[in-house]
Amino acid sequence: MAQPKKPIEQVERVAIRFAGDSGDGMQLTGTKFTESTALAGNDLSTFPDFPAEIRAPAGSLAGVSGFQIHFASEDIRTPADQPDLLVALNPAALHANIEDLRPGGMVIVNSDAFTGKNLERAGYDGDPLPALEDRFRVVQIPLTALNREAIKDLKLGTRETDRCKNFFALGLMFWLYNRPVExxxxxxxxxxxxxxxxxxxxVLKAGLHFGETTELFPVSFSVPKAKIQPGTYRNITGNTALAWGIVAAGVQLGKPVFLGAYPITPASDVLHxxxxxxxxxxxxxxAEDEIAAAxxxxxAAFAGQLAVSTTSGPGFILKQEALGLAVMTELPLVIVDIQRAGPSTGMPTKTEQADLLAALYGRNSDSPVPVLAPATPGDCFGTMIEAFHLAVKYMTPVIVLSDGYIANSSEPWLIPDIDTLPRFDVEYRTDPEGFLPYRRDPETLARPWAIPGTPGLEHRIGGLESEVDTGAVSYLPENHGRMVQLRAEKVARIAQDIPPAEVNGADRGELLVIGWGGTHGAITSAVNDARAEGQDVSSLHLRHLNPFPSNLGELLERYKQVLVAELNCGQLWRHLRAEFLVPAESLSKVEGQPFKVSELRERIDSMLGGRK
Amino acid sequence: MAAAPTIAKAKDFVSDQDVRWCPGCGDYSILKNVQKVMPELGVPKQNVVFVSGIGCSSRFPYYMNTYGFHTIHGRAPAFATGIKASRPDLSVWVVTGDGDGLSIGGNHLLHTIRRNLDLQILLFNNRVYGLTKGQYSPTSREGMRTKSTPQGSIDHPIDPIAFALGAGATFVARTVDVDAPHLQEILHRAHAHKGTAFVEILQNCPVYNDNEWLEVEDRKTRVGAALMLHNGEPLVFGPKDARRGISIQDGVPSVVDLAADEDPIAAGVAVHDETHRSPSYAFALASLARPEFPLPTGVFRAVAKSTYESMLQAQVDDAFEQRGPGDLRALLHSGDTWTVEA
Incomplete structure (x- = not known):
């Protein structure tokens, strides 16, 4: 007899974290749940968090891999500070994640994994579950056994059989949140x-059916579709958007793309x-190394291609020498640094925003380079088109600072209508009449892009200081001073192509919170929450870090207090204070993790004299 | 792009820059010979690119009236790779030195040779750092006294020919800065080769390491000190009345004295084979060093292998043929999408 269907409770937002061993397939489980959630029409934000080791020792704390998804019927910008539900496939996953769970939240564990050795490896003396019952709703499910039972007649090996159990959990989650399984x-x-x-x-279906039949779950939940801007959407990660932005730049500029890259986490996916x-x-x-990639x-840029090199922190530093040459020879080149926690090798899979000063100042001598930073995964697409546009228009290398958080997390992305994407006409110089390699466009100060194969434009460029206009090697004092100044002036003029900075909130007031890069979602959420509660706070997100939007200095003067929040020890903060002489304060976090909304909120409230 | 009028004169390849090498530098002769050979290659001037790193030899592109790129120390092969991989239509020449190519740039040189891009790499070997004023280089002899090695160098040197062979080079040759006919012949051969043509040019630094190669530069001593490699001919050197040959047994070379009219092959002298199926033959030649042996000049090895840029272009062409020209709209809409109605 068919069981009566259980009731469905409607909720507005949910955050779930899947956690297990790095071999348990948690990233895949999370990704599939995310795709289904996107198709269900919710707004969403994800945060994959995994170790650098491909297979850390099984059952160890070091090997725990997690994937958090926040989805809602309303506009959301972060993967949420605290999950409402934790799925822990072993004791280590429980140990590493339980303190993040919202008090009163639900934790689903694979009870089959809570045995002597696993508990020991996770650092537990005995069974931790009874003690958790006071704080959380603990649901114990013998996932391993249920999974084995569901497919025992297929006679797969134990290893192959057990490898399916994440899909049992996924099926159960699909039931619990009424997600489409197709x-x-x-x-x-x-x-x-x-x-x-x-x-x-x-196994996937067995998980679904288990949810419906078990008495462990009296109700399931649904999250209504989000009321978001009409259009066609897809789910996208930052690295995919970044790669597609590069392809789109090639299409929009009508030039072939060349990518030189060396494998490095978390940038390799762009190469793939x-x-x-x-x-x-x-x-x-x-390439054979980061240097050769750049x-x-x-x-390739010299030869007329849209050239790009993608990397992360340690690789970015190796490219600085080549960047200096691109500055000197004034060639269009885009360098993407998908920042990760450092210094040195640091924590390759963890996020940070600590390469800003290296991007601005990390080369020998005065070597100005424009710097852009995408705000969200989807924003990587447009940022890359803009970076190439600026590179070819101004004949300059451009640095794009993404970060590990943006790179791997995902969000629903309104697919742009390609007819509305910016198109740029980029002309190679072909006319030998009056050609000089360093004769500049009076408006942009760009030198001509004269590529090999063009008759009559044969010329030499290089890392030695060039004479104004002719480009001939010159060691004359006045010439060097003039060229240093011209290179700086050219980059400064890019401000004319940058939209003015726009404040989220009030156009003047008590407190302005400034951020850049992947902290956009958390800062905006914190500021919007605070404003909803009556706090006089606004936020400003900088996508252009060099040059700054031309109205920035004037904006800063309109607020009594300025707070610069970033995942480093105050790099933008230091830079803004130096540029604008504002007594800004710094909120820094360097734990390899994104900001929690609550961390920002706490500081905002304290700067405003307490919560209202 | 319109075809340029055929350039037929060496002077058309001379740039307007004053050449600033030291008087007596071997680079002058190399420059003159390269400029002489250029019009003979049949490549329109605008399709020629010279790429260099840092060092005395790396000033070379400034003096050639072609496209030129003076890049960073040791990295010229990597820059050249980007140029050639993206623009197979260009004739790309790398000029480097023993320090630039084999010390700071060893990694790039290795991998560029291994990929077999269709480039010409000219490595000027003077066994010393010139531009930084006389430190020992990775090809300097052991014991060489310089400012940085007052008690003598304790580095075991590397041999450029062996290095290139080890990297899997498909064309390896050695020539001498002042031996104009030989240098020109090797440049022609290098250009004709499809793949990375590695050419070591023995070059004299009159200021910091004068006469390092005197025996093979001087016409009078060259005949006994150099072994001219000719494909299909026995490895014979020395004056007519005192001919000697090189025998190679189990990869170990030895010198064979030849009587006046003795047949060298019958006497066990090896016959030069550029296309030998094993590079170990060329390695044996590379091991020939003064004073025990004559120094080989000419083409050590010349074999055919597909080039990187042609395979890369083939992948682009295949993808284009199989999938049609890239469609951005289709890409952005690929996979699962959903529509939110107004």
Missing amino acids: STLRWLEGKFKGKVLEANQR ELARYRHFGVKTFQ SASIG
């Missing part, structure tokens, strides 16, 4: 064949993604 079933069909396909399909787009004329080159890209 996209995941479709994906499975494309990914697996035969018994493995059948096992995964069956672009390597698939040869039919767009994209050439990717996996150097080859500059060579």
